[in-house]
Amino acid sequence: MSQTVETGAPAQAEPAKKKPALSEGKRAERRLGWLLCAPAAFVMVAVTGWPIIYSVWLSLQRYDLRFPDDREFVGLSNYAAVLTDKYWWTAFGITTLITVVSVVIELVLGMLLALIMHRTLVGRGLVRTVSLIPYGIVTVVAAFSWFYAWNTDTGYLTELLGAEAPLTQQIPSLLIIILAEVWKTTPFMALLLMAGLALVPDDLLKAASMDGATAWQRFTKVMIPVMKPAILVALLFRTLDAFRVFDNIFVLTKGANDTSSVSMQTYNNLIKGLNLGIGSTMSVLIFIAVAIIAFIFIKLFGAAAPGSDSGGKR
Amino acid sequence: MVSTRTGGRGLSRWRAAIAGAVVLTAVPTIAACGSESGTTINVYLSPEQNFQTVVDRCNEQADGRYKIVYNKLPRDADGQREQMVRRLAAGDTGLDVLGLDVTWVPEFAEAKWLEEFTGENKADAEQGVLKGPLQTAMWNGKLYGATKNTNVQLLWYDDRVVQTPPETWDEMMDMSRQFKSDGKPFRILFTGAQYEGLVVQYNTLVASEGGEILSEDGKKVVMDQGAVDALKLLKDVSTSGLTDPSMPNAQEQQVQQALELPDTEAAFELNWPYVYAAMGAANPDRAKHLKWARYPGIDGPSKATIGGFNLAVSSLSLHKPEAFDAVLCLRGPESQKFQAICDGVPPTIESIYTDDATIEPCPAATTTDKPSMATAYPMRDTILEALKDPAVRPLTVVYQNLSTITSKVLSPPSEIDPDATAQELRDGLQKALDSKGVLP
Numbered sequence: 001m002s003q004t005v006e007t008g009a010p011a012q013a014e015p016a017k018k019k020p021a022l023s024e025g026k027r028a029e030r031r032l033g034w035l036l037c038a039p040a041a042f043v044m045v046a047v048t049g050w051p052i053i054y055s056v057w058l059s060l061q062r063y064d065l066r067f068p069d070d071r072e073f074v075g076l077s078n079y080a081a082v083l084t085d086k087y088w089w090t091a092f093g094i095t096t097l098i099t100v101v102s103v104v105i106e107l108v109l110g111m112l113l114a115l116i117m118h119r120t121l122v123g124r125g126l127v128r129t130v131s132l133i134p135y136g137i138v139t140v141v142a143a144f145s146w147f148y149a150w151n152t153d154t155g156y157l158t159e160l161l162g163a164e165a166p167l168t169q170q171i172p173s174l175l176i177i178i179l180a181e182v183w184k185t186t187p188f189m190a191l192l193l194m195a196g197l198a199l200v201p202d203d204l205l206k207a208a209s210m211d212g213a214t215a216w217q218r219f220t221k222v223m224i225p226v227m228k229p230a231i232l233v234a235l236l237f238r239t240l241d242a243f244r245v246f247d248n249i250f251v252l253t254k255g256a257n258d259t260s261s262v263s264m265q266t267y268n269n270l271i272k273g274l275n276l277g278i279g280s281t282m283s284v285l286i287f288i289a290v291a292i293i294a295f296i297f298i299k300l301f302g303a304a305a306p307g308s309d310s311g312g313k314r
Numbered sequence: 315m316v317s318t319r320t321g322g323r324g325l326s327r328w329r330a331a332i333a334g335a336v337v338l339t340a341v342p343t344i345a346a347c348g349s350e351s352g353t354t355i356n357v358y359l360s361p362e363q364n365f366q367t368v369v370d371r372c373n374e375q376a377d378g379r380y381k382i383v384y385n386k387l388p389r390d391a392d393g394q395r396e397q398m399v400r401r402l403a404a405g406d407t408g409l410d411v412l413g414l415d416v417t418w419v420p421e422f423a424e425a426k427w428l429e430e431f432t433g434e435n436k437a438d439a440e441q442g443v444l445k446g447p448l449q450t451a452m453w454n455g456k457l458y459g460a461t462k463n464t465n466v467q468l469l470w471y472d473d474r475v476v477q478t479p480p481e482t483w484d485e486m487m488d489m490s491r492q493f494k495s496d497g498k499p500f501r502i503l504f505t506g507a508q509y510e511g512l513v514v515q516y517n518t519l520v521a522s523e524g525g526e527i528l529s530e531d532g533k534k535v536v537m538d539q540g541a542v543d544a545l546k547l548l549k550d551v552s553t554s555g556l557t558d559p560s561m562p563n564a565q566e567q568q569v570q571q572a573l574e575l576p577d578t579e580a581a582f583e584l585n586w587p588y589v590y591a592a593m594g595a596a597n598p599d600r601a602k603h604l605k606w607a608r609y610p611g612i613d614g615p616s617k618a619t620i621g622g623f624n625l626a627v628s629s630l631s632l633h634k635p636e637a638f639d640a641v642l643c644l645r646g647p648e649s650q651k652f653q654a655i656c657d658g659v660p661p662t663i664e665s666i667y668t669d670d671a672t673i674e675p676c677p678a679a680t681t682t683d684k685p686s687m688a689t690a691y692p693m694r695d696t697i698l699e700a701l702k703d704p705a706v707r708p709l710t711v712v713y714q715n716l717s718t719i720t721s722k723v724l725s726p727p728s729e730i731d732p733d734a735t736a737q738e739l740r741d742g743l744q745k746a747l748d749s750k751g752v753l754p
Contacts, residue, residue, distance in 0.1 A: 064749040065403055066421050066711045081745070087754040168507075168563045256508060260754060268753045271396060273714060274403070274425070275749055 052287070058280035065274035078281040088265065088282070095261040098174065099242040102181040106238055107231075109182065110189030117190060118197045135187035143251035146180045150252075170257045177259065180248045185241070189234050196230025197223070228301075236297045240290055262286050353380040353633050355640045359413030359623070360394055361386045364656045367677055372643035380636040382411075382644070391415055391510065395714075402427045402630065410631040411641055414459060414624045416450035416706075417713045420532060422626065423453040424711040429627040431457040435638045439645075446704030447662040451624045453709065454531075459624030461662035462645040463653060466618050466700045467514070468606045468693065470573065470583040470590075475499055479607035483547060486582060486610050490556040493581055502551065503569045504584040506561040508725035513707070513717050514619045515584070516724055518609060519544035521617035521705030528743070532710035535743045537736050545724075545732040552727035562726040574600070584609060586621070587693060591658055606693045608700050617705040622662065655690040660697050667691075667698045715746035718753050 022030070062074045082088050113131055120127045134142065149157040152165045166172035200223050208218045224231070246263040253259045255268065266286065270279030359365065369384045376382070387394040398412055402425070414422060422428050431439050439460035440448060451459035469486075471479055475498055480486035486502060493500035505511030520527055525540015551557060558564060558572060558580065566585060573583045574596040583589065587606075594601040608615035625645050627637040643649065650661040651669060656676035661667070672684035679685070687694055708716060719742040723735055745751040 062749050065399075065425050067749060068425060070749065078750075081750040082752060085752040087752050090754070165560075165563060255754070258754075265752070265754065268718075271400065272392065273751075273753045274399060274421075275751075275753075277749060278752060 055280040055283050058276050059284045061277050063276040063280075064278075065276065074277070078277050079285075082278060082281050082285065087260075088262075090258055091260045091262050091265045094174070094259060095243060095245065095263075098178055098181065098245055098261065099239060102178045102185075102242050103235065103238050105178070105182050106186050106189045107235065109186045110193050110234065113186060113190035114193035114197055117194050131190060132187045134184050135191075137184070139184060139247040140251060142184055143180055143248045146176060146248075147252050150176055167253055168257065170259060173253045173257060173259045177245075177248050177252055180252065181242065181245065184248075185238060189238060192230055192234035192237070193227070196227035196234075199230065200226045232297065232301050236294065239293055239297070243290060243293060244286065262289075353636055355380050355382045355410045355633060355637050356385055356408055357382055357411040357413070357625075357640070357644065358385050358387050358394075358398060358409055359411075359625075360391075361389055362653070362657055362659070364653060364677055367656075368644055368649045368652060372640060372649070375643055376636075376640070380633065380640065382640050387413065398422075402628065405630060407630045407632050409628045410633060410637040411644070412626045412628055413462070414626050416447070416464075416620065416622050416624060417717070419451055419459050419624060419626065420453045420709050420711050421713060423456075423458040427629055428458040429629045429631070429634055429638075431460065431627075431638070435642065438642050442647075442663045442665055444662055444664050444701050444704075446620050446701055446706055447622060449706050450620070450622070450709070451626075459626040460641050460645045462623045462625050463650065463659035464662045464701060465586055465621035465660055466697055466704065467518070467584055467586055467609055468618075468696060468700065469609055470585060470604060470606050471581060472499075472573075472600055473603045473605045475581050476605075479605070480582075480610050481608075481614050482610050482612060483551065487551065487554060487556060490554075490581060494556070499579050499581045500556065501558050501572075501580040502556050502582045502584075503558055503564070503572050503580050504561070505565055505569055506552065506557070506725075506727050507563050507565045507568075508721045509565060510717055510721065511565055512721045512724055512727070514621070516544060516548060516720060517707050518616055518619045518705050519547055521619070522611035523547070527716070527739075528708040528710055532708060533747065535740050535747070537740045537743075541739075542732050542736045545730050545735050548724065548727050549730040549732065552730070562728070571596070576600075587660065587697060588658055590693065606696055608696060615700075615703070617703050618700050619707055620701065620704045622659070651687070655685050655687065658690070660691075660701070664698070667694050710747075712743075712746040712751065715751045715753060716743055719743065719746070719751070722754055 059078055060073060060075060061071060062078075063071050117124070117128050117131060147167070148154045150163075150166050152158060158164075158166060163172065166176060204222055204226070205218055208222050213221065244263050245261045246267070249255060249259060249261050249264050250267075255261075255264045260268070262282065263286065266279055266282040269275050269282060273279065357369070366384055369382050373382050387397055394413070395415070395418060398409065401409060402422075412422070412428075419428070436457050439451075439457060443461050444464070447461045447464040451457055451461055469479055475493065476489065480489055490500045490502055504515055506515070517527070520541050523540035523543045525538050525542075525544055526536040527541055528534065529536050552561065560568065564572075569583055569585050570589045570592055572578060573580045573589070574593060576597065576599075590601075590604065590606070593604050609618040610616055625641045627634055627641060631637050645662075647661075647663050647666060650663055651666050652673060653659050654661045654666060655673060656678075666687065668687075670686050670688050672686040675682055675684060683689075691697070707713070710716060720739060723738050723742065724730060742751060
């Protein structure tokens with residue numbers, strides 16, 4: 001107890017001291033604090049800031065490793081080239097589709113799973129562990145097992161459903177990609193939602209049922225409003241992750257038959273095509289798209305928006 | 315007593331162990347000293363069953379001047395190219411000799427990753443090499459690679475169904491229709507999936523029509539009438555009902571396996587020569603009747619697209635003279651003949667095709683019979699004939715884009731609209747040449 005009092009005291013004292021009234025010792029302490037932070041801040045800038053700036057710089061150049069002599073500054077013409085290209089918009093559409101469909105399914109399934117995990121009376125630990133297994137498997141490994149399951153030669157699922165080479169057609173491929181995504185990340189969604197469920201006081205639910213609210217009404221009128229911040233965190237993280245989908249597509253279809261996502265296409269242009277200009281343009285565009293998604297979430301949902309740190313997907 | 319004895323023994327054991335460790339660490343050092351400089355030449359090439367034997371022989375021949383190490387690249391072409399490109403772009407000096415697919419030389423040369431062959435090296439690398447394969451190792455009139463092996467597709471058929479092989483597509487389609495109405499196997503098999511195999515087919519058809527996709531220097535899009543006619547032919551064949559229903563998804567392997575089925579519906583297969591050995595293993599009965607002819611064309615046999623590998627020296631290599639030396643041994647006549655017989659890859663040096671001298675049994679051979687080109691390559695005359703009239707895939711820096719866009723635009727072949735598809739190809743290729751091409 002004494003420890004909490006000790007640490008609590010300066011925090012309470014802080015607001016009392018207004019800006020100008022910093023003592024010599026406090027100022028030195030603060031300077032030391034900055035100095036101690038500096039290496040970490042520097043590393044952060046070096047590993048995140050610099051690559052971002054560098055790719056913006058690359059995206060403004062004609063820089064194709066195959067034409068090293070033709071490297072030049074071209075302004076925004078790479079952006080014009082990408083934004084008028086139908087392959088880019090196809091990939092953008094596919095990415096959006098995968099994002100929306102998989103996140104919606106994940107939200108519904110994740111909520112069900114969270115409710116089950118929350119309400120289980122017997123073997124709660126076991127239920128939670130089992131439902132978290134898919135999330136614990138490396139995406140590429142999981143993707144490979146889906147790949148072999150849907151293959152024509154080794155595919156037990158293909159055989160079971162009597163499908164003919166589903167991974168060679170667009171719609172079945174997309175369904176399989178979404179299935180793989182949903183299977184893999186629903187537990188993550190459920191985990192975040194379960195944290196939200198813990199926030200719902202039992203008394204509130206009891207009071208609601210005393211007032212004659214049905215189970216559905218209790219869910220929509222009581223639980224969801226209380227859980228809103230948790231739902232938003234879950235949705236935001238998953239939307240951002242889903243928009244950058246890469247590994248499942250890379251393993252399952254390699255982007256054949258118009259199943260490429262924007263990340264896949266960026267990889268193709270950067271690594272396969274050796275076109276640093278166009279490839280960087282695409283990565284900057286993805287960065288902007290992700291920033292816009294985050295911005296919309298925060299604006300739309302205002303105060304309920306997450307500022308918390310619930311950890312990323314990987 | 316007991317304790318001192320065990321103590322003593324323990325000590326001597328320690329001494330022995332230390333001495334052993336010293337010897338163990340010293341031996342490799344001594345061995346390295348023995349090979350004078352200890353220069354290592356790192357070769358990066360796709361996995362080939364008997365290439366290590368070639369490497370061993372060349373190491374013997376080098377007599378300690380350098381040691382060649384064979385590093386196997388991934389099996390798929392994209393994976394091979396990606397690894398080399400990634401490392402070269404990062405300035406990796408650890409790659410000395412690069413095994414390049416015939417379509418990669420211009421790209422690597424233009425990016426300044428390849429060292430030019432000059433003087434004696436050039437003369438040696440060009441000595442007796444067939445013109446088509448040699449062309450794939452050149453860029454801007456300079457030689458950047460030494461041809462290692464080539465490849466060419468042939469027409470394969472069962473002589474119980476087809477008596478005389480067709481020479482043109484019209485003949486082949488007429489025969490196929492006839493077989494169909496007679497209730498015999500009739501289908502024409504070729505690689506129609508959205509991948510490089512479809513580009514190979516299209517390139518063969520363009521060359522047979524006398525057309526061009528790109529200008530000779532690979533810097534301008536041509537797509538002339540011949541190229542448009544080839545699109546029309548590809549569409550006609552694909553919509554004729556004579557191809558396999560799975561053609562739009564068929565790669566080499568599916569095409570090969572379709573003719574291996576005992577109750578196959580196929581009469582004609584267009585594929586690489588490896589199918590001959592594969593048939594022997596999969597369907598020995600049909601293997602006895604499997605015959606071959608040149609790829610059919612328009613007015614006679616076609617110019618057929620050639621494949622294969624070239625060996626090049628990285629411009630970042632720290633041991634270029636040794637690397638050139640190693641390349642010339644690894645792709646020399648003796649190596650090529652050995653690999654032709656034991657690995658089944660067609661040589662690029664013309665004289666090997668008529669060389670009937672036997673060699674020692676292959677490493678994996680089950681008999682002690684000494685093989686020769688005559689026993690291992692019954693179709694060698696047809697291959698040589700096809701190689702002397704080849705279709706080289708467009709030599710261009712942006713081949714990766716050309717290949718990706720072409721296979722995408724042509725897929726599925728039944729939905730080609732000759733004029734519109736040609737225009738789409740023109741636009742896509744021009745953009746790629748301007749570095750504005752977006753890969754799908």
